[in-house]
Amino acid sequence: MQAAIGIDIGGTKTAIGLVASDGAVLATTSLPTDLTISPYDMVDRIAEAANRLMAEKELLPADLQGIGIGAPGPLNTKLGQIAEPPNLRAWWGFPVVDAFKRHYDARIVLENDATAAALAEKQAGAAKDADHFVYVTISTGIGAGIYSHGRLLTGSTGNAGDIGHMVVDPAGGDCPCGQRGCFEHIASGTAIAREASVMLGRPVTTKEAFELALSGRDAAMDQLVQRVFRYIGIGCVTLINTFDPELIVIGGGVSQVGAPLFDAVSGYIREHALNPSGRRTPLVPAALHQDAGLIGAAALVQTHY
Structure with missing residues (x-):
């Protein structure tokens, strides 16, 4: 079975999930977005949590379709950076895609969190x-x-x-x-x-x-x-x-x-x-609520959008 990791980074909480190609959520977890540590350390925590989900579902690296990241804007998706979101000041200018590349040899996509949620509603929600x-x-x-x-x-x-x-x-x-x-x-x-x-x-x-x-x-x-x-x-x-x-x-x-x-x-x-x-x-x-962000983030790597 193949799945993508969807990551929805928020100012207070980061949601993480394993999502199948049909949009089915296989497993989820969440972490407080700790703004007292460096963004790199926070990425390490997110990757550890995602890897635990993969282990629980007995998924191997070869089963991973990629990692989709939804984050509040402004962003620079061309550079894979979080630009200047008001609620994530400690992350301004942070190269979030490169930070995740330290953990994964897979496709990594970054988009605005509302954009990711729109894709979730298209894939499995009110806008199918x-x-x-x-x-x-x-x-x-x-x-x-x-x-x-x-x-x-x-x-x-x-x-x-x-x-x-x-x-x-x-x-x-x-x-x-x-x-x-x-x-x-x-x-x-x-x-x-x-x-x-x-x-x-x-x-x-x-x-x-x-x-x-x-x-x-x-x-x-x-x-x-x-x-x-x-x-x-x-x-x-x-x-x-x-x-x-x-x-x-x-x-x-x-x-x-x-x-x-x-x-x-x-x-x-x-x-x-x-x-x-x-x-x-x-x-x-909207048909999808709590999981919309991570479903959409995963869909970023599963669909041609």
Whole structure:
């Protein structure tokens, strides 16, 4: 049996899995992303964990199809480097592909984590039957993977789909990137928790903000959530007008609010998308959640993308 190693590097956790060619997850594990040690030492830990999974499944080096790595951007996939992701400052400029080559004599591919998740949804999730779709993740930040004409669009350095930093509302305040009103600064889970905490004068989680808003107990919180839904609608209409997808897939923690978000955003699309066909673009929840990143990372080496 052949399999690929999928690695999903995050700011707090790194997920690792063995994935068969059909997208079936054979085994998984995870490690805290320890930012107090060097990236090289962290790669050593990841490789050790991956090798343990291979040993448990009695896979030999000859059975390994390759290693796929999904990581937050900005990246430079041409050079195999992690460039300047805000939540991985200790990894800035790190040659992650070369670091894994110290452990494996196999093909190693690096792509943005949202791009990898889009490929997972194509291979085994909500977009299996789509040749033109955009996967949008709304969680701590906001990003996208773009699939068009039967293949991923990754850009010249692997950073296509970094929609979190397109300006949606310049009145939305200063984004850490230096612009004003960036999509993720005003509509991510982080943004919801930040604004809700200011409103209530105490720490508030995104989940609590949604519960207060949707229960009808807090009109101001409902206004905040409805504004965020409108911002997400603006982002989706921009993607529809730009890429003309047949489908938009929404994933990430904020998507777990379910029907209130999907109904509100679908309504905005029906009203504001430019093309009549665009106004009918289906908006669907991601089918893969916790394992999407590692499934997509493995698929990077298993498919021609």
